[in-house]
Amino acid sequence: MSRAVVYETFGGPEVLHLREVPEPHAGPGEIRIRVTAVGLNPMDWIIASNPQAAAAFGVTLPAGYGFDFAGVVDEIGTGTDEFTVGTRVFGGAMARAAADHIVVPIPPARPDAVFRTPDGITDEVATTLPxxxxxxxxxxxxxxxxxxxxxxxxxxxxxxxxxxxxxxxxxxxxxxxxxxxxxxxxxxxxxxxxxxxxxxxxxxxxxxxxxxxxxxxxxxxxxxxxxxxxxxxxxxxxxxxxxxxxxxxxxxxxxxxxAGPDDLLRITDAIRRGDLTVPIAATFPLEKIADAVALQSDRHTHGKIVITV
Missing domain, CATH: 3.90.180.10 (Medium-chain alcohol dehydrogenases, catalytic domain)
Structure with missing residues (x-):
């Protein structure tokens, strides 16, 4: 079994629950990622609380939570050679990032996207970028x-x-x-x-x-x-x-x-040089997802809120 944050009704942080779910596995043309960090964004709680917003993003109930993730590739399906097991990655997975494992197609199709995490960029910082x-x-x-x-x-x-x-x-x-x-x-x-x-x-x-x-x-x-x-x-x-x-x-x-095709590289290069910093306002364990979302939806934090998995 694996864990994932899910909600079955639209609402505030109280509708979010950490559940045990069947462990996903990578199929042909897919990779599985062991998630280590999830960056929260306003769109996450807007989607979870507003049926019209959810529909606009193609999200239906029951749904997972979160978009930005960072982690490590731990399983590779057949026909995929772009990544190897152990590769650090970050990216986006619509309404399902807050989980122990996620499976994504390779090459990804927006809005899902996966990038290699550069040396010198922590997972907590990487998950703020997508x-x-x-x-x-x-x-x-x-x-x-x-x-x-x-x-x-x-x-x-x-x-x-x-x-x-x-x-x-x-x-x-x-x-x-x-x-x-x-x-x-x-x-x-x-x-x-x-x-x-x-x-x-x-x-x-x-x-x-x-x-x-x-x-x-x-x-x-x-x-x-x-x-x-x-x-x-x-x-x-x-x-x-x-x-x-x-x-x-x-x-x-x-x-x-x-955004342009070179924007992400420009940002990560600036972080590695020390020219750009990423203030992390708070970190929460996955078990405290509701508390993290309550703080994030208040919209008075300075910087990013990150979930560690």
Missing amino acids: VAGLTAAAVLTAIGLRPGDTVLIGGAAGGVGIFAVQLAKLAGARVIGTAGAATAGFLRDLGAEPVTYGPGLADRVRELAPTGITAAADLFGIETAETALALGISPERIATIAAGPNPPGGVRATGGSQ
Whole structure:
């Protein structure tokens, strides 16, 4: 037997249960991965709590939980020679990452994807990259970020924000990041100039950047996007990830699936050089999945939450 987190009804963290399930095995053209870490993302609990969101991702009940994973290949099906037993890997497995073992096809078809974990990258860090890292890269591409830009990033202390801030700084931009007042020091450590979100955001941004901002990325909702529009930024230089397919004012909607083929390598290289850090806000054992999701869905953590398996 193996273990997997499952839910049979939609709801909050209380619907998540760790169950014993039949141990999966790799069939032809598949590999099995012994999961060691699972990175949590907002989309995970949104899918588990919202039937419409689940349907949009092709998830039906009963379902597993989580997308981002890291681990080790421990079984290989016939006709597969891309990996060997013992290879460290990370990637995504829609609504089934939180388990002792997962089986994935090789070559993978999106949204499932598997990558070799580079030396010098821990499993806990690797499991933060498939959604958050690639989404941040896609956002910065969507707004055409370039050296000399002054970019406003909404939700800068969140899972995607920690990557977006640092990647923007590495690209030569000045970064102003929105967050709560208690997060100011955390954002400064990442290289951003903090600004408190909420009513009056446009005025506070004008005080910080009297010559104006040139681009914006809203990683939480629509407040930052609407503020950027009010400040006269072209919709083509504003992107959102959580405003649905039709964000306000014609600004761009994007996500990790639109990241470039070299973005992941660029991120892992930056981590290995020490130019990009991945703050882990908290780690929980698989048995405490409900507690981890409750903390993650509160959306006030600084950095990523990771499940260890």
